Amino acid sequence: MSGLGRKSFYVTIGALLNAGFGFAFQLVMANNLGISSEADLYALGVMIPTLLATILVGSAPSVLVPILVRNAPMGKRSPIRMFTGPTICVLVVYLTVVVLSVPISSLLSRDSSSTQQTLAGFLVVSATAIPISWVTAISQAVLIANERFLNVGIAGAVNSLTLLAVGSIYLSNGSASYQLCWAFVGGYAAQAIIQISAARKFLTVGSPHPGSAITKSFIILLGSAMLYKSQPILERSMAASFTGGPAVINYADKVGQVALLASTLGLSLISLQTISSAVADGGKLKGYFESVKITHLLIVFSAPIASVGFLCSQDIVQILYDRGEFDHEATGLVSAVVKITMLGIYFSAISGPTVNYLYATSRFKYVVAISVATTIAGLAVSLLAREFLGLRGVVIGGMCAFVANYVVYSISASVMTRRSPWRPLFVPFVSLGGTIAVCAVIIRSVDPPSGGTANAIMRILVGLSVALLCSVTIFFALRSSNARSVSNAR
Numbered sequence: 001m002s003g004l005g006r007k008s009f010y011v012t013i014g015a016l017l018n019a020g021f022g023f024a025f026q027l028v029m030a031n032n033l034g035i036s037s038e039a040d041l042y043a044l045g046v047m048i049p050t051l052l053a054t055i056l057v058g059s060a061p062s063v064l065v066p067i068l069v070r071n072a073p074m075g076k077r078s079p080i081r082m083f084t085g086p087t088i089c090v091l092v093v094y095l096t097v098v099v100l101s102v103p104i105s106s107l108l109s110r111d112s113s114s115t116q117q118t119l120a121g122f123l124v125v126s127a128t129a130i131p132i133s134w135v136t137a138i139s140q141a142v143l144i145a146n147e148r149f150l151n152v153g154i155a156g157a158v159n160s161l162t163l164l165a166v167g168s169i170y171l172s173n174g175s176a177s178y179q180l181c182w183a184f185v186g187g188y189a190a191q192a193i194i195q196i197s198a199a200r201k202f203l204t205v206g207s208p209h210p211g212s213a214i215t216k217s218f219i220i221l222l223g224s225a226m227l228y229k230s231q232p233i234l235e236r237s238m239a240a241s242f243t244g245g246p247a248v249i250n251y252a253d254k255v256g257q258v259a260l261l262a263s264t265l266g267l268s269l270i271s272l273q274t275i276s277s278a279v280a281d282g283g284k285l286k287g288y289f290e291s292v293k294i295t296h297l298l299i300v301f302s303a304p305i306a307s308v309g310f311l312c313s314q315d316i317v318q319i320l321y322d323r324g325e326f327d328h329e330a331t332g333l334v335s336a337v338v339k340i341t342m343l344g345i346y347f348s349a350i351s352g353p354t355v356n357y358l359y360a361t362s363r364f365k366y367v368v369a370i371s372v373a374t375t376i377a378g379l380a381v382s383l384l385a386r387e388f389l390g391l392r393g394v395v396i397g398g399m400c401a402f403v404a405n406y407v408v409y410s411i412s413a414s415v416m417t418r419r420s421p422w423r424p425l426f427v428p429f430v431s432l433g434g435t436i437a438v439c440a441v442i443i444r445s446v447d448p449p450s451g452g453t454a455n456a457i458m459r460i461l462v463g464l465s466v467a468l469l470c471s472v473t474i475f476f477a478l479r480s481s482n483a484r485s486v487s488n489a490r
Contacts (some may be wrong), residue, residue: 011270014153019258021160023320025167026254029180030326030479032171034247043250045122047102048097052135054186056090057140064141066360081136090134124182129188138190139199144273151198159191164231174197234379236393238386241348246392248330251321252337252395256345259309263302263349267294271353276360284361288417291357292424295350296478299431302349304467307435309342311443313410314461336392342458343432344399348404350428366412374404427478435470442466 069162088287097104136155143151154337166183241244271294279287310315313334322331358366382397389396414421443463 017157051058062067139195
């Protein structure tokens with residue numbers, strides 16, 4: 001566990017710096033642009049490249065790391081050729097986005113044709129990050145397989161730092177969103193340079209003949225991930241019918257990203273290598289118990305943050321954004337979306353180890369089928385809820401998809417190992433529900449909201465204190481339960 005803690009510390013430091021710099025840029029942009037049409041253009045212009053970069057950097061290692069871990073002892077041939085097939089796929093995707101930038105922009109924006117042409121130009125610029133992020137994904141997979149988590153964390157922080165530095169200069173000079181897109185690309189370029197420099201000495205690690213397996217698995221994962229991750233794009237497209245809708249979701253999403261990073265403490269990323277090694281050493285059952293242990297740790301960390309974020313969403317948005325062009329009306333809109341986002345973030349965080357277990361056991365088809373089904377269901381919910389709840393209804397579908405993902409992934413992993421699925425389903429809901437209930441009573445009894453910043457800070461601190469006490473109780477209960485489960489399995 002000390003090794004896991006050390007790795008988690010390295011990744012957490014980098015992830016928190018990454019989130020902090022990225023969030024600082026959002027604060028600068030909110031102060032200068034608010035929820036204006038200029039902010040909408042930037043949010044829509046970087047949306048698809050951000051989606052694809054997130055898929056490549058976040059999901060591609062799920063295919064690459066298990067294969068690298070299994071074949072590391074062989075290591076007689078440079079794995080550079082292993083990535084030829086996926087690289088061609090990434091270039092095809094990049095060129096497709098560039099060629100179809102105009103029709104894509106017409107789908108994303110319902111404004112005038114001149115606005116759509118401007119958005120197409122933004123999209124062409126920001127799409128440069130797609131092939132750059134693939135270089136980052138390759139080097140990151142190699143670093144993770146060799147447990148160089150500190151390098152991964154530092155490179156991610158440099159990405160956001162570059163965006164913050166360059167973007168702040170552009171905004172202070174009154175530049176438009178077009179220049180901000182170049183700052184966005186520059187961040188990924190800086191990350192790629194640092195990671196590929198660190199990964200060069202490990203490029204001899206790998207199997208002589210896994211290239212075709214990587215290409216096939218990568219294509220399957222890329223297709224499913226594009227569909228699964230496309231939900232935010234479709235949500236923003238649906239939100240475009242509301243004034244400032246894409247910007248509202250973008251601001252709320254940044255709050256959610258910080259909450260997700262604080263919740264996971266790098267455990268989701270680390271679990272990919274840890275679970276893959278457990279499966280390779282001890283088989284499926286050992287890997288399953290490892291995934292359950294990490295899932296329970298994530299519940300302990302994420303339940304307090306999700307609970308406080310849900311109950312104090314207006315306080316959080318008021319403290320972070322309510323200044324300059326960001327008025328009280330915008331605060332109300334963003335806080336309503338943050339409240340829903342926090343619930344989705346919780347289930348997204350605790351799903352990571354189970355998904356990584358399915359990847360480590362080469363159950364890619366399970367992941368594809370589940371992702372497709374939950375994405376379609378989530379979009380259906382968004383379309384229906386939008387008619388009744390407006391902008392809040394748009395993001396409810398995404399939250400429902402995260403919940404459904406966790407439920408189905410947990411059932412699939414339990415069935416594979418012939419374990420009961422009820423406990424994995426029971427624990428997270430009870431943990432979150434109980435923490436929210438206790439925190440709600442304490443927060444409301446201490447001091448009702450009055451709108452002041454000092455009062456908002458006090459409510460958040462009180463909520464976090466109570467939530468952390470709840471998480472300590474959850475930790476000891478789950479640790480005792482895990483010990484009994486492992487003992488019974490033996």
